[in-house]
Amino acid sequence: MEYFLTEEQKTIKSLARRIAEERILPVRAELDETEEFPWAIMKDLADADMFRVFVPEEYEGLGGGCLELCLVVEELSRVCSAIATCYAVNALGSFTLIDYGTEEQRRKYLPDIAGGKKLTAFAVTEPTAGSDVSAIKTTAEKVEGGYVLNGTKQFITNGGEAEIYTVIALTDKARGVRGASAILVEKDTPGFSFGKKEKKMGIRASATRELIFRNCFVPEENLIAKPGMGFLLAMKLFDHSRPGIGAQAVGIAQGALEVAVDYTRQRIQFGQPLISLPVVQDILGEMATQVEAARALVYAAARMVDSGAKKVTEESAMAKVFASDVAMKVTTDAVQICGGTGYMRDFPLEKMMRDAKITQIYEGSNQILRNAIAIELRKRKARTE
Amino acid sequence: MNVIVCLKQVPGTAQVKIDPETNTLIREGIENVINPFDTYALEEGVRLKERFGGKVTAMSMGPPQAEGALREAVSLGADEAILLSDKAFAGADTWATAYTLASAVNKLGQYDIIICGRQTLDGDTGQVGPELSEMLEVPFVAYVSRIEEIADGQMRVQRMVEEGHEVIEAPLPTVITVVKEINVPRLPSLRGIVKSKSAVIPVWTVPDLGVDQSRVGLAGSFTKVIKVFFPQRVCQGEIFQGELGNQVECLMGKLKDAGLV
Ligand SMILES: Cc1cc2nc3c(=O)[nH]c(=O)nc-3n(C[C@H](O)[C@H](O)[C@H](O)COP(=O)(O)OP(=O)(O)OC[C@H]3O[C@@H](n4cnc5c(N)ncnc54)[C@H](O)[C@@H]3O)c2cc1C
DSSP, rough: OOOOOOHHHHHHHHHHHHHHIIIIGGGHHHHHHHOOOHHHHHHHHHHGGGTTTTTTGTHHHHHOHHHHHHHHHHHHHHHHHHHHHHHHHHHHHHHHHHHHHHHHHHHHHHHHHTSSSOEEEEEEOOOSSSSSSSGGOOEEEEEEEEEEEEEEEEEEEEEOOOOOEEEESOOOGGGGGGEEEEEETTTTTTTEEEEEEOOSSSSSTTTEEEEEEEEEEEEEEEEEESTTTTTHHHHHHHHHHHHHHOOOOOOHHHHHHHHHHHHHOOOOOEEEEEGGGGHHHHHHHHHHHHHHHHHHHHHHHHHHHHHSOOOOHHHHHHHHHHHHHHHHHHHHHHHHHHHHHHHSSSHHHHHHHHHHHHHHTSSSSSHHHHHHHHHHHHHHHHHHH | EEEEEOOOOOEETTOBBTTTTTSSBBBBBOEEEEHHHHHHHHHHHOOOOHHHHHEEEEEEEEOOGHHHHHHHHTTTTTTEEEEEGGGGTTTTOOOHHHHHHHHHHHHHHOSSSSEESSOOOTTTTOOOOOOHHHTOOOOEEEEEEEEEEETTEEEEEEEEEEEEEEEEEEESEEEEEEOOOGGGOOOOOOHHHHHHHHHOEEEEEEETTTTGGGSSGGGOSSOOOOOOOOOOOOEEEOOOOOOOHHHHHHHHHHHHTTTTT
């Protein structure tokens, strides 16, 4: 399908593909086994300017937006979505700063982020607050000159590896979600430590850890926007970042489709390649159609985000929900038509199937997001009555 | 540190076909790339610049489309690039090529080190580097696998030889050729690609270099390619399959039949 990408977007996509094939492909199986954080690949991505893609030009970025980010994430995920996660979450950890940070905050952090010198993370989830973000308990008590954080964040991607964390914490407990604020916390701040590293089903080369705050003091200037805006900023952030999860899902599905086509062309049963069997053709045809539909929706949502549209909740939720369901279905079907080989760990499909699952869960589970879409439908109807 | 990297554009695959009529490579429809061995030379040049400052100039003699290889060199870190291109340069052998490159180096003037790949993928001679040093009358070290130190106008390098490594010191300026063990070339960067698209790449011709027409290209070549061909395969290998025991049995049977054991 022709998506009429600009020359620059095509360059970004093709360089990301080259990195994926030349640098990531040879190590993806090993990293999945060892669950080691892919520092060498992060360096390759930094050297290639990939972290500059989503940072504005004034801060040493290339001034791209959501679509450019999606193109990189898709290409990396086509080969290894664990590594794509380590990369993509830097956008999640930077968007709030980019959109709402002060000039000083941006000057202080963004050039290092753009150069890939410092990784970032975003932390809202807690043991008691998953889908129900409003149930967070971590506090940031106002004191002379700053805030003191106490509490535990859970399942934080790049936790322990990142240098810069955007943390959502309650600056005013009494006001509930209206008392939540977004605060920048740097690694090595006294009182800030990391809990256990999770052992996961998929995206195993990515690091997921607890963040633990024990009387952790951060200066006043680390607050992003105004106190009480934290919850709103988180919701706006996810509206902008969800097409990225969609792109991750599209990449995984595309990778699985290609592996399935290669294998079914070579595998001979009943005297002919599997791909000649109508049943297999039917499955492959459906897979390809789903992948392309998901890609079209993801790119369209990303372009809408980049247009500066005020409200993109529905569109970005749709892109994430649809693409992640496609990734799960396509990888499952790919394993199916590759049979026993598809199920083996030295063949890439089982990893893709394990990796696909997370895209239905994080940045808002698909159930929660369908819910959000329905709420928008209802609101819109109510407005026209 | 002023570094000159000499690189050549070659067909991007080792499976190019040869035109049986003209005995030349069929280049149509094949993507051209920087000669793989030269990518190590370029990377080493860029690393020297990163270590010691200065600049890297990429230089290539070739047809107008060789500009593509030079643009790629800029995307990989070369500061400047010069294309030596003139109809009169066509058909050059290694001697005429080295002469043309040497003339361009002299025109450029000051340099500390010239880095070439150990050989090209298409010509495979490995002669241009050493010939270039002869013409420039500067020292030469082949098959460099590590640049250990550069200080006080001297460089110390490791060079690969069959039995191991030799450590050699040479005064600058020096010409070296490098082997692939020396580094892992980087991929281009997005900013490098943007820069390479707008880079101005001057083209130097026979008048620009002020060289004698009779010493360049086919006219200046002492050697001539008479025929290029694939060696005939005289005997076929055989691969035994199945259980190891059976394979050994098959092998012994064949050897006995042939009267070898
Ligand atoms: C690998 C990984 C990385 C992560 N990275 C980060 C990160 O970097 N930063 C961060 O802040 N968080 C992160 N998370 C957290 C992630 O966003 C949450 O796991 C997710 O939002 C779901 O929350 P939960 O796990 O608590 O599930 P729960 O909220 O307990 O939900 C369990 C199930 O119930 C369903 N459900 C719950 N409530 C409703 C409802 N009202 N209506 C319908 N269905 C409902 C959900 O769909 C879900 O399937 C990560 C999680 C994982 C697994």
